[in-house]
Amino acid sequence: MIILGAGPAGLVLGNLLHASGIDCVILERAGRAHIQTRARAGFLAANTVRLLDRHGLAAGLHRRGHEHSTCEFRTEDGRFRLDYGSLGRGERHTVYPQQDLVTDLLTQFVNAGGRIRFETEALAVLGAYGAQPSVTVREADGRPDRWRARYVAGCDGRHGAARSSLPPDAVRRHHRDHGVSWLGLLAEAPPSLDAVGYAVNSRGFAGHMARTSDITRYYLQWDRDRPAGDWSQERLWDELELRMRASEYGALRRGRIVQRGVVGLESDVLEPLRHGSLFLVGDAASVISPSAAKGANLAVLEAEILARALVDDLAHGDGEGLAGYSARSLEHIWRAQDFSQWMIRLLHSVPTSDGAAQFDACLRRSRMESLRTSRSQQDWFAEHYVGV
Template structure:
């Protein structure tokens, strides 16, 4: 049997094929399924890996509202915890912002993303939703037609094809959705912030009651609680550095130095359970649609982790797309789909602007030349304004929690 005959034999149908079972794909699938739209999720990871994959853990107030609106927030209210304070430690001292009482008065909910994904996945499957695990999407074909298709490869190496009315690419920056865009179909905006972080997940209780941002001459350090037993830390590192060169002792020594533990109290330490280097980059595709293919989450835009916007944008975009698809498929109204890209890009660019501002706030400029010293003085001035100006604090709070 030829490959084309194999594909034809394994051909399947759905109104919407969703690539990726992260927050974007699962929220989108849940909303479509509950509205009676026939959809299927194709996910290259196994079910077990998907439930254990550690990612971001700060949910914005609007994300919580979206999940609540569709009956998906029960677990995060049961197991998550609200958070509304961040602390800055600098060469000029330290100060805290109770951002939950500033700006629009909104707070984050700390809830590890793997727990969010696990809960969404369970609800989706229990309601009869379809997920094909260990199935890699290879390409989206005929996206500029009314009957696009997705070629896939299962864990056993066999290939198949899904035909659909629409395809939702929720499979990240390196997924099949982006790879399948023809040259010139979208404009690609990209920025390299020339900053690298060593991201560390530690089996250690939080050392602060706040999110901690430390600015130090040796580089940035960050403290973000994930649970009562696990804390996420970040350390600015040299470009091109490998996580393997950082021993546990070196990590804890450098964190203690940059977090100024000698001045403000020791850090609670524990076993390092995950470490990896993150290059701070941002990109945006425009438009977020090519024919019958829509981009969602990291497939639509990549944002640095400096302000915890990625998963929150993904959930927001998933809701916008779900409503538009229901309007088209169930009610024959294509207009909301035509507006999908513009609506999402307005939110994306606002989040990108704040994320870039946070990067400039938290990182010094290497070198001792006049340009570097000028930029470093601007950074110190921004921090001082944030410490003293209520107007600046309100602006920070609104954008820090907002999406």
């Protein structure tokens, strides 16, 4: 088995296959230091934690992660909090930076004798519809090479070799640009509130998400054509305080902004996710906006679904799971996309070309009021916010 990519999807898949005695190798185009320090979202759903627990992969997150169950909404009508951990199914998130999870999964894989090749760039997947597909690569020293296996798992993202190797007529792509962009900021600053903060403002959305006791991620709705470095740190903090109504609810705890980047909120789903001996997993299968923190959780869930199916096929000759992998994964993907779309419409003023901005603003206000006052709406929110 060849696994392309050493993110959460590839490393969970590699650990589960190796533990089941299935020979596999992970090919990763970046170096080890890079993937262990690449900052990503850190909200793990309750089901993701249970899954990692089930396979002995959760020791690090239990030691260093912390549970979280509250979000705060700030609007022109005031603010309110939801203890979503006591609503819906009564489930919480575990806050654990993705780079720490990747480090845990990688360490466990390598210590157990798993094979991984860093700085090995996959260029193309060939012969996916035949009996033995192959992957052409550029090795760390620049030499071309080719790897062969019975199956290939594309866990290498939306721009990786797995996606780019698919024949255009073999896949249906569902894409939506939501017309909204965020400037993501990572600040060396303690959290300013003990909740995830969502601020809906006429100037645009602002978000507050704690990562650790001294690192906080912020988001600002942003013109995607404006460079990420266009504003000074002081101006960014001033704008965050304006949008989050710090004059009413308390000043933000400032610190050095160490990372910034513009991300367009998009949805992108491929169907099907199986192409002969090639399977798409994680961001190679679907891209979801960060508005609902589903990306890494979907990746881990899909990796487990595929791992179980591969073990059934390779160890027991039962191919039923592989035949159903695409449909099972897409069911979860589309439910997550649905909630992500709902969150985008709740939090943002989305540009329109038909003069409907005021209409949309009134709908957002109505949705927010329902979320503040309706227990059934709160239960629905909690179930989908934490669920995958």
